[in-house]
Amino acid sequence: MDSPARPQIEAWLRYFDDLGLGPFYLDRAAVELPSIAPAQAAAAQAGARSRLPRIAAGAPSPVPPRVQDAVLPVVPSLFDAMPRVEGDSLARIREDIGDCKRCRLCEARNTIVFGDGDEQAQLVFVGEGPGHDEDVQGLPFVGRAGKLLTQMIEAMGLRREDVYICNIVKCRPPGNRQPERDEVATCSPFLDRQLAAIRPRVIVCLGNVAAQTLLGTNKSISQFRGQWFDFRGSKMLATYHPAFLLRTPSAKSEVWTDLKKVMAELGLKPPKPKPRSA
Numbered sequence: 662m663d664s665p666a667r668p669q670i671e672a673w674l675r676y677f678d679d680l681g682l683g684p685f686y687l688d689r690a691a692v693e694l695p696s697i698a699p700a701q702a703a704a705a706q707a708g709a710r711s712r713l714p715r716i717a718a719g720a721p722s723p724v725p726p727r728v729q730d731a732v733l734p735v736v737p738s739l740f741d742a743m744p745r746v747e748g749d750s751l752a753r754i755r756e757d758i759g760d761c762k763r764c765r766l767c768e769a770r771n772t773i774v775f776g777d778g779d780e781q782a783q784l785v786f787v788g789e790g791p792g793h794d795e796d797v798q799g800l801p802f803v804g805r806a807g808k809l810l811t812q813m814i815e816a817m818g819l820r821r822e823d824v825y826i827c828n829i830v831k832c833r834p835p836g837n838r839q840p841e842r843d844e845v846a847t848c849s850p851f852l853d854r855q856l857a858a859i860r861p862r863v864i865v866c867l868g869n870v871a872a873q874t875l876l877g878t879n880k881s882i883s884q885f886r887g888q889w890f891d892f893r894g895s896k897m898l899a900t901y902h903p904a905f906l907l908r909t910p911s912a913k914s915e916v917w918t919d920l921k922k923v924m925a926e927l928g929l930k931p932p933k934p935k936p937r938s939a
């Protein structure tokens with residue numbers, strides 16, 4: 662559509678999507694999602710390595726519902742059929758991406774935004790795709806939404822460099838539009854490999870696209886936000902995207918509720934407030 666109204670229409674569509682009211686064209690017959698690799702759980706736990714404190718032995722831990730147990734009409738996740746690469750590492754994955762031209766998102770990008778943070782992180786945040794600032798700097802979540810994400814991480818008692826941050830697609834969709842399904846399908850294997858290489862204890866999906874992609878559901882995030890799922894041995898929870906919080910500050914309390922669940926899972930306590938100077 663070539664119309665002066667296009668940017669406004671796109672902004673509204675993104676707003677509704679953040680609210681979980683879209684994307685409308687994705688709705689289709691629901692099927693049951695197959696089990697998500699329970700055998701990975703033991704390996705993930707045994708291999709987890711991080712500066713983050715562990716949950717003490719015997720301490721209560723939230724038991725996530727398995728995806729197929731949740732009341733979610735879902736479609737098979739893109740990740741279910743993906744084979745594992747033995748001995749994989751983030752460096753090797755980045756090398757394999759190369760100067761990627763596997764999908765049309767390569768045409769308008771400046772930089773491939775691979776991901777950033779601790780390769781041994783116990784906590785990974787997955788967003789949708791790079792925006793303008795990310796495309797320029799080559800780093801995820803560095804714009805206004807990124808600053809808010811950094812504040813959220815610090816409110817959890819962590820530093821940004823303690824976690825790993827990445828996106829579903831590595832190249833900026835033109836005009837910050839939502840990535841198309843075929844673009845997500847083409848780029849997702851790299852995210853799958855990143856998550857398998859890091860083996861985090863917790864994955865937090867930021868926004869509808871990340872949550873729908875990892876869970877393989879067409880349902881809106883508002884229907885399962887804050888619930889625990891099992892994703893290939895990691896616990897996974899979806900919450901609202903920081904960009905949505907910039908537009909809808911009233912939703913911050915819901916996101917903080919979700920992040921407190923993550924903190925409990927990781928045995929984190931919020932940092933003590935700094936004493937006021939006299």
Ligand code: SF4
Pocket residue numbers: 758761762763764765766767773830831832844847848
């Ligand atoms: S979005 Fe992913 S698959 Fe598409 S060009 Fe960029 S790196 Fe390649």
